[in-house]
Amino acid sequence: MSIEITVAESTDNMKERMKDNVIQFQDVDCRISGKDILKGITLNVRRGEIMGLLGKNGAGKTTLLSLISGLRSQTLGEVTVLGERMPAHSTEFRRRMGFVLQENALYEELTVFENLKFSASLYDVQDSRKKILEVLEILGLSDRRDQVVSTLSGGLKRRTAIARALLHDPELFIIDEPTLGVDADTRHALWAYLRLLRSKSKTVIVATNYLDEALALCDRVAVLGEGVMLAIAEPRELVKRTGSCIDIECNEQTAKKIASGVQNLWQVTRADITLSGISLFLAKGANPDEVLREFTKYGSIEGFCFRAPDLSEVFKSLGR
Amino acid sequence: MRKNLRALLGGMNAELSRLRRSRLLIALVLVQSVTFLFLVTLFGMTGAYAPTALVNNDNGPLSQVLINSLEKDHHSFNLIFMNNETAARELVAKGDLVAMIVIPQGFSENISEGKTVPITVFIDNINSDLTADIQRAVPSAVMSFGDGLKFEGVNVGVDETDTYAHDTSFINYMIASALVLDALIISGTLSAFSVAEEFESKTAKILAISPVPPLIPLIGRVMATALVSAGALAITVFVALVGYGISPVQPLEMVLTLLFCIAIFSCIGAGLAAVMKKTLPVALFVLGIALPLFLFSGSYEPQRFDGSLIWGAAHFSPEYYAVGLMEHAVFNLKVTPEPVGLLALALVGWGIGALVLAWFFSRRGFL
Numbered sequence: 001m002s003i004e005i006t007v008a009e010s011t012d013n014m015k016e017r018m019k020d021n022v023i024q025f026q027d028v029d030c031r032i033s034g035k036d037i038l039k040g041i042t043l044n045v046r047r048g049e050i051m052g053l054l055g056k057n058g059a060g061k062t063t064l065l066s067l068i069s070g071l072r073s074q075t076l077g078e079v080t081v082l083g084e085r086m087p088a089h090s091t092e093f094r095r096r097m098g099f100v101l102q103e104n105a106l107y108e109e110l111t112v113f114e115n116l117k118f119s120a121s122l123y124d125v126q127d128s129r130k131k132i133l134e135v136l137e138i139l140g141l142s143d144r145r146d147q148v149v150s151t152l153s154g155g156l157k158r159r160t161a162i163a164r165a166l167l168h169d170p171e172l173f174i175i176d177e178p179t180l181g182v183d184a185d186t187r188h189a190l191w192a193y194l195r196l197l198r199s200k201s202k203t204v205i206v207a208t209n210y211l212d213e214a215l216a217l218c219d220r221v222a223v224l225g226e227g228v229m230l231a232i233a234e235p236r237e238l239v240k241r242t243g244s245c246i247d248i249e250c251n252e253q254t255a256k257k258i259a260s261g262v263q264n265l266w267q268v269t270r271a272d273i274t275l276s277g278i279s280l281f282l283a284k285g286a287n288p289d290e291v292l293r294e295f296t297k298y299g300s301i302e303g304f305c306f307r308a309p310d311l312s313e314v315f316k317s318l319g320r
Numbered sequence: 321m322r323k324n325l326r327a328l329l330g331g332m333n334a335e336l337s338r339l340r341r342s343r344l345l346i347a348l349v350l351v352q353s354v355t356f357l358f359l360v361t362l363f364g365m366t367g368a369y370a371p372t373a374l375v376n377n378d379n380g381p382l383s384q385v386l387i388n389s390l391e392k393d394h395h396s397f398n399l400i401f402m403n404n405e406t407a408a409r410e411l412v413a414k415g416d417l418v419a420m421i422v423i424p425q426g427f428s429e430n431i432s433e434g435k436t437v438p439i440t441v442f443i444d445n446i447n448s449d450l451t452a453d454i455q456r457a458v459p460s461a462v463m464s465f466g467d468g469l470k471f472e473g474v475n476v477g478v479d480e481t482d483t484y485a486h487d488t489s490f491i492n493y494m495i496a497s498a499l500v501l502d503a504l505i506i507s508g509t510l511s512a513f514s515v516a517e518e519f520e521s522k523t524a525k526i527l528a529i530s531p532v533p534p535l536i537p538l539i540g541r542v543m544a545t546a547l548v549s550a551g552a553l554a555i556t557v558f559v560a561l562v563g564y565g566i567s568p569v570q571p572l573e574m575v576l577t578l579l580f581c582i583a584i585f586s587c588i589g590a591g592l593a594a595v596m597k598k599t600l601p602v603a604l605f606v607l608g609i610a611l612p613l614f615l616f617s618g619s620y621e622p623q624r625f626d627g628s629l630i631w632g633a634a635h636f637s638p639e640y641y642a643v644g645l646m647e648h649a650v651f652n653l654k655v656t657p658e659p660v661g662l663l664a665l666a667l668v669g670w671g672i673g674a675l676v677l678a679w680f681f682s683r684r685g686f687l
Contacts, residue, residue, distance in 0.1 A: 101522060
């Protein structure tokens with residue numbers, strides 16, 4: 001898949017665009033089968049931004065997306081999407097939204113083209129054949145158009161599901177786990193395509209449990225944990241808040257010495273012994289140089305690298 | 321309106337494309353419906369035209385008169401003439417023949433002299449139904465033989481008056497009603513598969529968030545399965561017409577009845593699938609209810625199983641009315657107390673009812 005994108009937009013323009021809210025949640029609760037899935041959720045999503053919903057499995061991301069799409073209704077609170085109070089079922093409202101489910105939900109025995117053609121009939125897409133061919137071209141599916149979906153790889157199915165959701169040119173695009181089961185190349189291509197949507201003033205909601213995806217893609221992220229909104233921040237801010245991580249390559253003996261030695265260092269919040277050595281998680285404001293100098297005392301080091309924290313570190317930093 | 325029509329046609333097109341790639345499924349459903357035709361035929365086979373060896377050791381003229389009486393006996397024997405009693409007995413023992421009748425040597429002469437002559441009958445009584453048939457048929461033929469020859473002492477005659485001017489072969493009678501059963505199997509299974517798949521593959525969610533009411537494309541899909549069902553049932557009807565030699569008295573009535581059956585059973589299949597949401601259980605359920613519904617819907621009139629209670633309950637099944645109409649359309653028979661017009665009206669009512677039920681359950685399934 002190859003997509004070439006040129007986005008040249010001033011930050012001012014982007015900020016201007018993002019002024020109005022496309023989605024508003026006000027103290028929203030959602031209870032399903034007697035269980036509280038979402039509790040007291042307040043969230044605003046601005047026009048033209050990519051908002052990430054970050055959370056572990058079962059955190060409530062998919063339920064929150066269901067409230068936006070109208071597949072479910074909230075138990076308490078108020079949800080407004082594209083200016084309509086939910087649950088809204090008007091034809092025009094639904095036409096303004098594109099939704100990619102966690103499951104691709106494709107007709108497996110139909111071809112890629114037939115799946116899109118059926119969707120075009122649901123959304124009354126004019127000049128549908130031309131539009132389908134355009135979307136297939138953008139998503140690199142032109143040579144697969146007559147292939148039956150059941151014979152496609154996971155990545156190609158994901159792209160087909162995305163193509164279907166984009167066919168009617170929605171202004172709000174919701175995607176649950178965009179890169180679930182796709183290879184690295186497709187993953188980056190999909191990210192690029194979502195950024196292209198943003199450049200066209202489309203609002204994108206992405207639910208993911210990969211922090212690196214949120215970092216690469218999202219303007220802001222809302223972190224959900226057990227149905228509660230833990231934080232809403234820009235991804236870099238979230239990482240800064242959490243601190244960074246050093247992966248050290250060393251033998252097991254040295255790793256154990258480091259693990260015991262760093263216990264007294266305030267800069268290190270956690271040490272995990274790994275197969276290749278040890279991972280040290282640094283507190284916010286810690287100086288990595290000082291930490292590195294400290295652990296070289298304990299033995300020989302084969303290598304090290306700095307990286308962003310993972311989702312569990314983010315949750316830890318948020319008190320979860 | 322135009323948008324809904326487009327969605328409906330879109331659903332229909334999509335389903336036709338899907339079914340075009342599911343030829344094995346359609347072939348298996350078709351095979352199943354033809355198999356059911358054969359299955360119901362078995363009920364008729366046991367009681368008619370029992371293959372029976374006839375060994376005639378008599379050279380006189382009266383033995384031929386007895387043979388004629390046996391052959392004329394109502395659908396009882398398929399006589400196979402043999403010379404060797406031992407060979408015939410072996411065939412009965414092997415199960416190739418049901419019975420053997422032996423006319424003894426000197427039969428004509430002894431009868432002419434007014435002597436009693438025993439007729440040897442050897443029966444494979446593994447099936448008591450067939451045994452009873454032969455036990456009834458042989459004395460009946462003998463009585464007819466004596467009556468024809470004006471023997472003294474034979475003073476019982478039968479003055480038969482039939483409800484219908486024509487006899488209907490039991491197997492053909494069954495086949496006409498079995499076509500209703502086939503309509504249920506074909507259209508019920510295909511529509512149930514189509515709707516249940518929406519839930520299994522989660523595409524129901526895609527329909528639920530689309531701008532058109534989800535039932536619109538779903539109706540399109542069920543219309544497509546009904547169309548394919550009609551084609552498949554046409555093949556089964558062809559088997560019935562050519563294979564069993566059925567010639568409908570009212571072809572238009574037969575076609576309309578079967579089309580109504582397809583519409584009703586397609587709706588029932590769709591409704592069941594919307595409740596069960598899984599292809600395998602719903603397919604098994606459709607097959608599971610098919611035969612009991614058939615048996616208790618008057619398919620064997622005037623025989624009623626387990627009295628009037630089940631027969632009364634059968635009035636709640638569309639098969640009851642459809643079977644009544646089919647027997648009328650194909651053989652001009654009236655197998656229900658209700659007049660044909662009322663049966664047709666009831667079937668139309670069932671059509672509307674099935675549509676409402678399918679709409680209700682499908683709507684609930686999508687909510």
